[in-house]
Amino acid sequence: MVVIQEEQFTKYIKQYERLIITICISFTKNYFDAEDLAQQTFLSAYTSFAKFNGINFKAWLTTIAINKCKDFLKSPARAISSLSDKDFECIRDNDETPEETLINKQKGDKIFTLCEKLKEPYRTVSLNYFCKDIKLSDMAKDTGENLKTLQTHLYRSKKLLKVLWKEECM
Template identity: 30%
Template sequence: MKPGTVSKAEKDRLLEKAMTEYGNDVYYIVYSYVKEHSLAEDLTQEIFIKFYQKMDTFREDSTLKTWIISVAVNHCKDYLRRWDTRMVSISNKINDMVKGKMGAPEQTVIEKEKNSELIQSVLSLPIKYREVIFLYYFEEMKLSDIGACMDLNTNTVKTRLTRGKALLGSTIKRNEVYNNG
């Protein structure tokens, strides 16, 4: 696919293929950033709109999946940097704290069942480790592909993966000690 030479029919076909093959991958990456299902769905739609609009700039230097993941990661980072996003996030945290004190016990049980301990541990990691662990283990991407989509050196990806695994291990051990007394 040469830049600027993609017909509308071809763009439509590629969009459908990308959404079918990579829609869940993009959603899970977005969710790992925003930690809210409805927001992750909205951002995933925005990412595919952006993909459609910029599709003719894809130069095939990487795989289509790597390129879409790169678009998703950058879109999420941009979203999280925005001022209004930070204000909504702070409001949500305050509301969650209030609900936690006043919420029904059933709601707490449902929330705990819905989220597995491992996912919660991964989501609690700092973003630079979380994204590498997510892409490597959950998306099964190669270190070089992760580096390409995040614009990082492969050695930096290896270092973040090693440190992330260590942090994840200590978080899980801490939770086991806390839960088991």
């Protein structure tokens, strides 16, 4: 009896597969989702085949397909949410390739190492300015030093760093 049911069901699949795919496409507007839903429809019909009353298999199968499609469309996993401008800014590409990111990190590490080699007061000014991105005006407020003095220290540290950079490259 089981073999007869399987043969009967295989005949029904071949007979109604295009109908079920068409129904699913009309609901989802997506061929790949429709394929999945058609497969789920036939699987559900196969597992429930013993419950089928034998009257109008086509109507029974299309009802299963329609219910599967409705459930799919209501599914929270399928919900499409759009990003706000703020969210989009967080995930936007920074236009840097991985290679550029690595090179910039290596340059930053090298600058830090060279700044560490400077003597005071040039070390502190260059580390704060180049590595920590602290403005000279903010340094002047924090330390109480004159802005012109810090500008002079930065100017001299740039010259010293330039010399150290060339020495490192040779």
